[in-house]
Structure formats: C-alpha cells, structure tokens
Amino acid sequence: MEEAVSYMLKLLDERGVKLDDVAKIVHQLQFPYNSSLTLEDCRASVLAVLAKRDVQYTLLTGIALDMMAEKKLLPAPLQDIMEADESLYGVDEVLALGITNAYGMIGLTSFGYLDKEKSGIIRELNANGSHIHVFLDDLICALAAAASARIAHKSKNIKLYDWQRQQRSGRLAGESAVDGS
Amino acid sequence: MEEAVSYMLKLLDERGVKLDDVAKIVHQLQFPYNSSLTLEDCRASVLAVLAKRDVQYTLLTGIALDMMAEKKLLPAPLQDIMEADESLYGVDEVLALGITNAYGMIGLTSFGYLDKEKSGIIRELNANGSHIHVFLDDLICALAAAASARIAHKSKNIKLYDWQRQQRSGRLAGESAVDGS
Amino acid sequence: MEEAVSYMLKLLDERGVKLDDVAKIVHQLQFPYNSSLTLEDCRASVLAVLAKRDVQYTLLTGIALDMMAEKKLLPAPLQDIMEADESLYGVDEVLALGITNAYGMIGLTSFGYLDKEKSGIIRELNANGSHIHVFLDDLICALAAAASARIAHKSKNIKLYDWQRQQRSGRLAGESAVDGS
Amino acid sequence: MEEAVSYMLKLLDERGVKLDDVAKIVHQLQFPYNSSLTLEDCRASVLAVLAKRDVQYTLLTGIALDMMAEKKLLPAPLQDIMEADESLYGVDEVLALGITNAYGMIGLTSFGYLDKEKSGIIRELNANGSHIHVFLDDLICALAAAASARIAHKSKNIKLYDWQRQQRSGRLAGESAVDGS
Numbered sequence: 001m002e003e004a005v006s007y008m009l010k011l012l013d014e015r016g017v018k019l020d021d022v023a024k025i026v027h028q029l030q031f032p033y034n035s036s037l038t039l040e041d042c043r044a045s046v047l048a049v050l051a052k053r054d055v056q057y058t059l060l061t062g063i064a065l066d067m068m069a070e071k072k073l074l075p076a077p078l079q080d081i082m083e084a085d086e087s088l089y090g091v092d093e094v095l096a097l098g099i100t101n102a103y104g105m106i107g108l109t110s111f112g113y114l115d116k117e118k119s120g121i122i123r124e125l126n127a128n129g130s131h132i133h134v135f136l137d138d139l140i141c142a143l144a145a146a147a148s149a150r151i152a153h154k155s156k157n158i159k160l161y162d163w164q165r166q167q168r169s170g171r172l173a174g175e176s177a178v179d180g181s
Numbered sequence: 182m183e184e185a186v187s188y189m190l191k192l193l194d195e196r197g198v199k200l201d202d203v204a205k206i207v208h209q210l211q212f213p214y215n216s217s218l219t220l221e222d223c224r225a226s227v228l229a230v231l232a233k234r235d236v237q238y239t240l241l242t243g244i245a246l247d248m249m250a251e252k253k254l255l256p257a258p259l260q261d262i263m264e265a266d267e268s269l270y271g272v273d274e275v276l277a278l279g280i281t282n283a284y285g286m287i288g289l290t291s292f293g294y295l296d297k298e299k300s301g302i303i304r305e306l307n308a309n310g311s312h313i314h315v316f317l318d319d320l321i322c323a324l325a326a327a328a329s330a331r332i333a334h335k336s337k338n339i340k341l342y343d344w345q346r347q348q349r350s351g352r353l354a355g356e357s358a359v360d361g362s
Numbered sequence: 363m364e365e366a367v368s369y370m371l372k373l374l375d376e377r378g379v380k381l382d383d384v385a386k387i388v389h390q391l392q393f394p395y396n397s398s399l400t401l402e403d404c405r406a407s408v409l410a411v412l413a414k415r416d417v418q419y420t421l422l423t424g425i426a427l428d429m430m431a432e433k434k435l436l437p438a439p440l441q442d443i444m445e446a447d448e449s450l451y452g453v454d455e456v457l458a459l460g461i462t463n464a465y466g467m468i469g470l471t472s473f474g475y476l477d478k479e480k481s482g483i484i485r486e487l488n489a490n491g492s493h494i495h496v497f498l499d500d501l502i503c504a505l506a507a508a509a510s511a512r513i514a515h516k517s518k519n520i521k522l523y524d525w526q527r528q529q530r531s532g533r534l535a536g537e538s539a540v541d542g543s
Numbered sequence: 544m545e546e547a548v549s550y551m552l553k554l555l556d557e558r559g560v561k562l563d564d565v566a567k568i569v570h571q572l573q574f575p576y577n578s579s580l581t582l583e584d585c586r587a588s589v590l591a592v593l594a595k596r597d598v599q600y601t602l603l604t605g606i607a608l609d610m611m612a613e614k615k616l617l618p619a620p621l622q623d624i625m626e627a628d629e630s631l632y633g634v635d636e637v638l639a640l641g642i643t644n645a646y647g648m649i650g651l652t653s654f655g656y657l658d659k660e661k662s663g664i665i666r667e668l669n670a671n672g673s674h675i676h677v678f679l680d681d682l683i684c685a686l687a688a689a690a691s692a693r694i695a696h697k698s699k700n701i702k703l704y705d706w707q708r709q710q711r712s713g714r715l716a717g718e719s720a721v722d723g724s
Contacts, residue, residue: 080342093289108278160267249607470651
C-alpha cells in the first residue's frame with residue numbers, strides 16, 4: 001500500500017502538484033474551526049486519503065486522460081472538447097465525487113467551494129498554458145476536500161450527540177421516543 | 182403540474198424564501214458569464230427547476246424534516262442532532278444532490294460554493310434563531326445551483342463542440358479517429 | 363444536436379452495441395409495468411437520453427478509456443488495472459452516475475440491477491476476449507437505466523399525487539397542514 | 544461510539560430488522576466470491592458499517608421519516624406520497640447513497656441489485672401492510688451493499704495491482720510510462 005501512496009505523490013509531482021500544495025489548502029479550509037491545526041496534520045490527512053484505493057483509481061484515471069489529451073492521443077471529439085476545456089463538460093466533477101465521498105458527504109461542500117474559488121495551486125494549474133489539467137484541478141479540489149472532511153470527522157472540537165449521556169438518562173428508548181417520552 | 186409549482190412557491194414562502202431570493206442568487210452566479218441575463222430569466226429558470234418531480238419530492242422531504250424538528254416531533258437522537266445543527270450531519274448535503282443532479286453535474290460546483298459562502302437569503306436562513314433550517318439552506322443552494330446550471334446549458338455564449346463542422350471535415354470517422362486521421 | 367446523436371450511435375456500433383440492443387433491455391425492464399410498451403417506444407427513449415449533453419460527454423470519455431486500453435496507450439498502472447478488469451476498480455460505476463442521474467434517482471436501482479445481472483448485450487460485451495469494455499458495459503447499463511427511468515416518469519399508468527384534487531379540497535394549506543387541518 | 548452502534552441495532556430491531564437479517568444478505572452477495580466467508584464475518588462487517596457516523600445519521604433520518612408517516616404526522620403532500628409509496632419518489636434512493644458511498648463506489652451495483660430483487664428481509668418489509676417502510680427497505684439494501692463492499696475491499700482473494708513488483712521492475716517511472724517504457 002505504501003508503494004501506491006509514494007507512486008501517487010510522484011505522479012502528482014510530475015503533474016505539477018506537491019504534497020504541501022494540497023496540505024496548505026486543507027489548512028486554510030480547517031484552520032478557522034481549529035486554531036491548533038498544523039500543516040503537518042494536514043499533510044498526514046492528505047496521505048491518509050491517498051492511501052484509499054478508490055482515490056488512487058480515480059487519480060490514475062483522471063490524470064491519464066489529461067496526459068492523453070496533452071499528447072493528442074484521444075479520439076477526435078473528446079480530444080477537441082478537452083483542449084477547449086468546454087465549460088459544460090462535467091465528467092471531471094463526476095470523477096471527483098469518487099474522491100470526496102471517501103470521507104462522508106460533508107466533503108461535497110468544500111469541493112464545490114474550492115472548484116469555484118480556485119485558490120493556490122488550483123489557480124496555477126488552470127493558468128498553465130502548455131499543459132492540460134481538465135481533470136487534475138477538480139481532483140486536487142476533491143483531494144483537499146476529502147482530507148479536510150477527514151480532519152473534521154476526527155476533530156475533538158466538534159460537538160456531537162452524546163450517546164452515553166442520553167443512554168443514562170433513558171431518552172433513547174426506541175420507538176417510544178417518538179411520543180416525546 | 183402547475184399546481185405543484187405554485188404549491189412549492191407557497192411552501193418556500195412560508196419557510197421564509199421568496200422566488201426572487203433564489204432568482205437573485207442565480208443572477209449573481211451567471212451574470213459574469215452573460216451580461217444580458219435578466220432577473221426575469223433567472224426567475225423562469227428557478228420555476229423550470231421547481232417543475233421537476235424529483236426536485237419537488239426532495240423539497241417536500243427536507244422541509245418536512247425542518248418543520249418536524251421545529252415542532253419537536255422527531256424521535257430523540259435525530260431531534261437533538263437537528264436542534265444542534267451538528268456540523269458533521271451530512272444528510273442535508275446528500276438530499277441536495279437530488280436537486281443539483283437535475284441539470285447535470287456542473288451544478289455540483291455552484292452548490293458547494295453557495296453552501297460555503299452562504300450569501301443572501303441563505304445567510305438569513307442560518308441566522309434565524311427561532312426556526313430550524315438544517316435542510317432548507319442546503320436545498321436553496323441546490324435549487325439556485327440547478328437553475329444556474331440550466332441557464333449555462335441553454336446559453337448561446339458557450340463554445341461547444343461543432344459536430345456539424347467536424348462531420349463535414351470528415352474528422353468524425355469513428356474508431357479510425359484514434360489514429361489521428 | 364442531431365449530429366451528436368448520430369455520432370453516438372456510430373460510436374456505440376463500432377464498439378459492438380446497436381440501438382436495439384439497448385432498447386431491448388429497456389423493454390425488459392419496463393414491460394412488467396406497462397404491457398402496451400413497444401420496442402419503438404424504447405428506441406425513442408434511448409435516443410432522447412443520447413441527446414443529453416452530459417450523457418454524450420460521459421460516453422465519449424468512458425469509451426475513449428476502453429479504446430486507449432485496447433491500444434495499450436494508457437500509462438503503466440492504469441493500463442494493467444484495466445487489462446485485468448480489477449473488480450475493485452469503481453471509476454466505471456462513478457462515470458455511469460453521470461448518465462443515470464439524467465432522469466432522476468430511480469435510475470440508480472435499475473443500473474445496479476443490470477450491472478449485476480449482465481443480461482443480453484452486456485453479457486456479450488463482458489465475454490468478448492479481444493476487446494476491453496471496462497467502461498462500456500457500465501455505461502450501457504446506465505443508458506438503459508436512464509431510458510427506462512424516462513419512460514417511467516412519462517408513464518400514464520403511474521399513480522401520482524393529485525395536486526389539483528388536493529387543492530380543491532383545501533388540504534394544501536401550507537404550514538397548517540402539519541396540524542392535520 | 545459503541546453506544547451509537549447498539550442504539551442502531553435496537554432501532555433496526557424495533558423496525559423489524561435484525562442484525563442477522565442483514566448479515567445473511569451480505570453472505571449471499573459475497574459467498575460466490577469467497578467460499579470460506581462465514582456469517583460471523585458478515586455480522587462483523589455490518590457492525591463496522593453501523594459504526595460510521597454518516598451511516599448512523601442516514602439511518603436515523605430515513606427511519607424517522609417512516610415513523611412520522613406511520614403516525615400520520617407528516618405535512619399533507621408528503622404524508623400522502625409516502626402512504627401511497629409512489630414509485631417515482633426517489634428520495635429514499637438518494638439517502639441510501641449516503642450509506643453505499645461509505646465503502647467506495649462498487650457498493651452502488653449491489654445496492655441497485657438488492658433494491659430490485661428484494662430478497663429476504665427486504666421483501667418482508669415491503670409486504671408488511673400496517674407499517675410504512677418507504678425508506679427502511681432502501682436503507683437496508685444500502686447497508687448490506689456497503690458491508691458487502693467492505694468485505695470485497697478486505698478480501699485476500701482479489702487480484703490487485705502489485706505495486707511492489709512493478710516498482711522493482713522499473714515499470715513505474717512516472718510520465719515516461721506513457722511512452723511504454
């Protein structure tokens with residue numbers, strides 16, 4: 001599995017994205033909710049997301065499409081559509097779902113936000129004239145969103161339903177609860 | 182069907198959202214891409230989305246959950262979770278997908294952006310202390326995102342693959358295209 | 363737009379799938395609910411789904427990946443993964459979502475069913491040794507599921523909420539309805 | 544966390560579903576791929592899925608809607624729609640996505656298959672006249688599909704890309720791989 005993660009990092013690096021580029025976006029997203037969050041925490045979270053098989057498959061596929069397009073190897077209509085970066089082409093957004101989903105549905109919101117704001121590395125990817133990053137920019141947004149959701153799910157600052165307290169107080173008594181008992 | 186749309190408008194109005202609140206968000210989202218877009222165009226697009234059955238079902242369900250929570254009628258753990266508006270509760274985001282999907286996957290990005298930015302009516306809904314709008318704010322984001330995607334899909338300003346020109350030039354010759362012929 | 367649909371038909375044909383192969387699956391799915399449904403109705407529904415831009419983009423992308431894999435043009439790990447048709451590779455399922463979503467969420471169920479049952483053309487695609495159809499078989503399931511959902515949504519046999527009758531009887535009186543009035 | 548899982552089991556039991564009902568479906572799904580799989584393995588997998596927060600939130604929400612509908616507490620149009628179990632109502636399918644996604648996209652296929660086949664407990668739920676299980680049957684399909692996907696992801700029988708062997712042989716040399724080197 002570790003080989004897979006280190007391959008992912010190498011592949012991202014070759015496409016112009018470093019681990020810290022993604023970790024910084026995660027830090028920006030989560031710092032407002034947790035002021036003790038370090039960049040190292042964010043790095044660790046991105047690596048944990050990269051260890052997920054679904055995430056690896058999705059990155060391999062999206063980046064392969066970008067690379068094929070750069071080399072003008074794609075069949076005619078798709079090649080032209082990707083070169084033009086048609087704004088209605090939404091397959092990149094669909095693919096990105098395969099990554100955001102990995103840590104629950106709250107990743108969806110951050111994904112959309114990042115994809116629209118295009119901050120940091122995401123803006124740079126889009127500005128790069130010679131390379132084609134139709135998929136990569138969405139995949140990086142999704143990766144940062146998932147790593148961010150992972151941190152939120154593990155955070156101790158978040159107020160959660162206290163199952164233990166409720167059980168003691170007898171509030172969780174099954175169907176009867178619906179009667180307000 | 183028209184009765185259904187007018188019921189949706191009445192229901193939204195009772196929950197504090199007017200047609201123009203949503204139309205204004207759509208206008209903000211799409212105006213940068215189309216300076217001749219009027220608020221009336223946006224109103225029409227929101228109405229068209231509201232005429233979709235999946236959208237109606239989703240709105241009815243989410244708003245019912247908000248209303249039940251306000252009346253403290255939900256079973257114990259869900260009632261507490263919705264009153265606390267737990268940040269990891271993502272069922273509202275999942276439900277919203279039932280609306281954004283109606284006009285293609287590009288709606289996903291706007292949905293996430295709106296949900297994070299919380300501009301206009303969406304901010305007001307969240308600020309309202311006495312009411313519970315756990316679902317409604319996400320559903321309104323999704324509604325505006327879908328209406329916005331619908332306008333994008335119908336826009337004449339958007340550069341699309343020119344199937345006719347390609348057919349004439351013989352570029353679309355099926356599998357042979359992959360060889361670059 | 364018509365050029366796009368005829369191109370899609372040609373592309374599918376080159377990959378071993380004819381319009382009637384898909385129409386027959388749709389007919390099998392929907393006939394139990396509507397015994398007057400003809401194969402011609404199903405053909406028309408498949409064509410309507412193929413006219414959707416999101417569907418076209420998704421088919422172009424998935425089929426291009428299959429074609430690249432057949433020509434051994436994909437970068438190393440993805441090429442091997444697709445040749446082995448790894449059972450945990452789920453990007454094909456994610457892509458298929460971009461098609462099923464086009465006609466509401468009920469398409470999801472038929473998609474999963476077809477993908478597991480692998481009847482008709484779908485089984486043939488999977489049995490074909492020389493070709494790679496990692497994406498195509500899922501995309502055809504999704505196409506048939508969407509065309510089937512489209513027929514269900516338009517069916518007059520389906521009992522739906524009668525907004526008009528309810529409006530007359532005064533049941534739809536907004537928030538008060540929650541009190542049972 | 545353990546309290547949450549035991550509450551989920553109690554809630555499911557009150558709605559007519561036992562842990563073993565779900566474990567048996569999982570066993571049926573996965574046994575063809577792994578003949579040493581025990582019912583105990585399947586039980587453990589269902590419990591692991593139930594420990595996921597997103598899964599808990601989704602179950603609480605869907606079951607609450609079923610319970611409200613049984614008690615005729617829902618606002619007018621939704622109450623009628625759920626009592627009629629309208630076949631085009633797809634919010635239950637959307638909610639189920641919040642569960643299947645928890646273990647990757649391959650869960651989607653099993654979900655659709657189970658939802659259509661309606662075997663075992665799922666058929667019984669649908670046959671029960673006095674209770675309303677609009678959401679529960681889909682949620683149980685999703686739970687079984689996720690537990691099944693979890694087993695597949697952990698299976699040692701599945702052939703996966705051998706990152707280590709490839710690394711040794713030098714095939715994974717980054718972008719150069721695209722040239723076949």
